[in-house]
Amino acid sequence: MNAIRSDRIHQAYLFTGSRGIGKTSIARIIAKVMRCPGNSWDGQWLNSCDQCASCLEVTRGNSVDVIEIDGASNNGVDHVREIRESARFMPSSGTRKIYIIDEVHMLSTAAFNALLKTLEEPPPHVVFIFATTEPHKIPATILSRVQRFDLKRVSAAQIQARLSQVLQAEGIQAEAPALALIARAAEGGLRDALSLLDQVIAFSGEKISIEGVRESIGLIESQLILSVLKAILERKALEGLAVIQSAYEQGHDLKLLTRHLIEYLHGLILAKIGASAGRAGEYSEHEWQELQRLAPLREVEELEMIFQALHQGVEWIARSPQPKTVLDVLVIKCATAETLVTVGAAGSGSSGPAGGTPRPALVAPPKTQAIPAPALKSAPKDWEGLVLLVRQSRPFIATALENAICSGFPSETKPELLIRFPKSVGFYKEQLSHRTHADSLSQILREAFGRMIPVEIDITEPTGGEPQAESIAARREREHHERETSARQAAENHPVIREAQALFGGELSPIEILVNGSPKAGGSHAGKP
Numbered sequence: 001m002n003a004i005r006s007d008r009i010h011q012a013y014l015f016t017g018s019r020g021i022g023k024t025s026i027a028r029i030i031a032k033v034m035r036c037p038g039n040s041w042d043g044q045w046l047n048s049c050d051q052c053a054s055c056l057e058v059t060r061g062n063s064v065d066v067i068e069i070d071g072a073s074n075n076g077v078d079h080v081r082e083i084r085e086s087a088r089f090m091p092s093s094g095t096r097k098i099y100i101i102d103e104v105h106m107l108s109t110a111a112f113n114a115l116l117k118t119l120e121e122p123p124p125h126v127v128f129i130f131a132t133t134e135p136h137k138i139p140a141t142i143l144s145r146v147q148r149f150d151l152k153r154v155s156a157a158q159i160q161a162r163l164s165q166v167l168q169a170e171g172i173q174a175e176a177p178a179l180a181l182i183a184r185a186a187e188g189g190l191r192d193a194l195s196l197l198d199q200v201i202a203f204s205g206e207k208i209s210i211e212g213v214r215e216s217i218g219l220i221e222s223q224l225i226l227s228v229l230k231a232i233l234e235r236k237a238l239e240g241l242a243v244i245q246s247a248y249e250q251g252h253d254l255k256l257l258t259r260h261l262i263e264y265l266h267g268l269i270l271a272k273i274g275a276s277a278g279r280a281g282e283y284s285e286h287e288w289q290e291l292q293r294l295a296p297l298r299e300v301e302e303l304e305m306i307f308q309a310l311h312q313g314v315e316w317i318a319r320s321p322q323p324k325t326v327l328d329v330l331v332i333k334c335a336t337a338e339t340l341v342t343v344g345a346a347g348s349g350s351s352g353p354a355g356g357t358p359r360p361a362l363v364a365p366p367k368t369q370a371i372p373a374p375a376l377k378s379a380p381k382d383w384e385g386l387v388l389l390v391r392q393s394r395p396f397i398a399t400a401l402e403n404a405i406c407s408g409f410p411s412e413t414k415p416e417l418l419i420r421f422p423k424s425v426g427f428y429k430e431q432l433s434h435r436t437h438a439d440s441l442s443q444i445l446r447e448a449f450g451r452m453i454p455v456e457i458d459i460t461e462p463t464g465g466e467p468q469a470e471s472i473a474a475r476r477e478r479e480h481h482e483r484e485t486s487a488r489q490a491a492e493n494h495p496v497i498r499e500a501q502a503l504f505g506g507e508l509s510p511i512e513i514l515v516n517g518s519p520k521a522g523g524s525h526a527g528k529p
């Protein structure tokens, strides 16, 4: 907005962020404002007049000077050449011609090269706005020529506020927990939340209740999930099984139920370590209160182990022909297991089993894992080795570390461990800095390296395009994606599939890789024959 006001418009912008976050909407708004001769500054925003010919054309989507291109279907070098050709001509009105290329990461290498030539010597009247969910697939040469904006997910609380605004304008009543449920289901995507809301309105009419939301979009209400969680934490396995039985009879998706359990457990751990109220924004007020009430029931270590067990269980449930049986066993495991040592309470050094008969462990046998070994044979050689070591006893801390980039590893000459989190996962810094976690980490480090290792944690500000170091989690995700892409290509080129597509004109469903590296087409080819 400031750039437009002071007429210092960059020639190419890049918006990144997850699906449905509003990248193309923002691109359109900016295009409109850039071209509107009557735009006005209200002290906070630059607004388009929405009345002039240019504004009306953009609104109707038929502006000849604001050109929207879907990069996924126009990804060849010829398409980019067409763009370059047409970009040479002046706009039909006004001073700027704006090209919005959505899903720009889908362009072929040759197409990117052609685009690069245009970006190197752009016609002065042209502005490019790129949008992508996957900035890491864009060549660095392109990235270095764009001004990049990473759009953040909207918190559930913000989405909820927006939904109630919309409903108020429409004169529709809604229970707050019902809106919280929609907001959470949308997972940070405002567009998804609004379309879910449409669905619910069509189903419920003038009054939106939590039951209405659940029935219309097939969600599982929080009360049900919280009851399973409560049963697990109170070690009442049978109660947990009863709730699951009724969820099963109501036709709920048990994989989804398990996913929700994991989400709540995440919230529970946050509540347990005293996360700030800001983090509570992901949960409704009622949910957050409930999580805080449940938090004292277990030690952080136990919560982390349950988290880990459920995390591993999700895929197991998804693959099993008897998902309910698997979930039953998982709940029994979670409800009956407990850690042998309470690290937080026992302080440093090894302590014996915390009274009573040891119960079965969830993930790793605590006898060898949770009780620190007297002397470790060798210190981990690198960052990955260290994260693996941490995972053996503190999976939750390891998960945080996997999202970090190690910028300094302890050695003979370097005393400390330096890690930094990309801004998008900056909340892990807060988690790791909490005393419980900081203490455990420094204990693990002391045992591994045989001396005190100071840990310095930073947040990385996104830079304008330089390729950034990758965290373990980011690398894993990228590799997973690459496998999916090549699986998809293999499927697309398969003669039988090609024949089927030629005959029926169907489309390939999204491909999901379920087992280590072996591709499997996700779901049925729903919709078309």
Ligand SMILES: [Zn+2]
Pocket: 035, 036, 037, 038, 039, 048, 049, 050, 051, 052, 053, 054, 055
């Ligand atoms: Zn206008």
